Amino acid sequence: MLLAMEWFERVARMRRWTRGGERDPNRVLLLLLALGELHRRGYAPLRYRDVEEPLGELLAEFGPAKPASPGYAFHQLAADGLWEVLTHQGVGSPGPDASTLRAYDAAGRLAPRFAKELMADAAVFTQIVRLLLQLNFEPGLHDDLRTAVGLPPEPAVPASVAAHVEGLLPRARPDVLLRQKVLVAYDCRCAFCGFEGWMGNSVVGLDAARLRWGAFDGYDDLSNALCLCTLHHRLLDRGVLSLTRSGAILVSRHFVGTTESARTLVDSLVGRRVAAPRAGFPGPHRTNVDWHARQVFRGPARTS
Structure with a gap:
């Protein structure tokens, strides 16, 4: 060893x-x-x-x-x-x-x-x-x-x-309750598209998505997280989607989707406002938003 x-x-x-x-x-x-x-x-x-x-x-x-x-x-x-x-x-x-x-x-x-x-x-x-x-x-x-x-x-x-x-991994421990906190803050809805889904009493298809990655000092906190459906979480991590400080959703010009579902689920997000959390819960902090837009998003963004 x-x-x-x-x-x-x-x-x-x-x-x-x-x-x-x-x-x-x-x-x-x-x-x-x-x-x-x-x-x-x-x-x-x-x-x-x-x-x-x-x-x-x-x-x-x-x-x-x-x-x-x-x-x-x-x-x-x-x-x-x-x-x-x-x-x-x-x-x-x-x-x-x-x-x-x-x-x-x-x-x-x-x-x-x-x-x-x-x-x-x-x-x-x-x-x-x-x-x-x-x-x-x-x-x-x-x-x-x-x-x-x-x-x-x-x-x-x-x-x-x-x-x-x-012992060589970052010391910050993940918050095992982050998903639960995010679901409560965003009323169990995707902040990009509004999707909600349930199986019995369990929420399905929704994640706590970090803006600043854990490997780069991104903490498990509501100021660094959004409630996103599984699709939009994956697209956020791949740099297809991001957002501005003012809360406008960004869609990369590099993304190509030719079907109606791609236009509905991705193209239609251009310029849309990200949903705000419920009163009393913090939204994404501008430093985390800026980090994602600089380090992950595959710019430039579409304008229409």
Whole structure:
């Protein structure tokens, strides 16, 4: 476990660029892509020209609105001690420029000791993936990310391994009553579309959706949460939807939906006012609204 702890700690140190709460998941996404390749095909170098396109798609889909280039991630990940870049001249990156990486026919691979440890212990592999996801993305995106990079659903791991990882996660504990508080504050209705649904005495299809992500100091509090239906929660986390300080709903121009239901459920939200909570309950704080609009929303917003 001592060797495993070294890798857990290195992953935790690279977790994100924290200045101003800005997201910088570029190296994380490359590492997840490499772990997916290791899981499916075994240990082998990944040529830059082969991963440039899929990495670019991951950056566009799960990174901030202005992601760095694939070349930046390919070059920079080596600084974390988990990755190395190879050219015909030996180990060492020729730089972050994509055209240079292609010209040198650069390839990257997981650091040999790191890969050996991952292949030797499935529990360590599982917890490395979990740590990367927990420290950089909202839980609602984890399954999407696993699918995108070719990783299976998370299996159970020994409690001893899980305990080591728990100690590296953010200290703030989730509020298990947050959903209940949000439901009460918003009268059990989606703040975007007004949906409500019940099965017996249980509310169904409604979530407590955070604006500022838990991995980026987003607390489980009504000032950082909305009551949203499952669909609009997912679209909020993916950056299709956001809102302004004044409470106007934003819809990304990048969203494409050709059916009547897409027009009804998404396009019609453009400019609509988000529902306010009941009197006596706080609405979203402007700092959390601003963070989501800057760091998650895939702008620009539609105007009609």
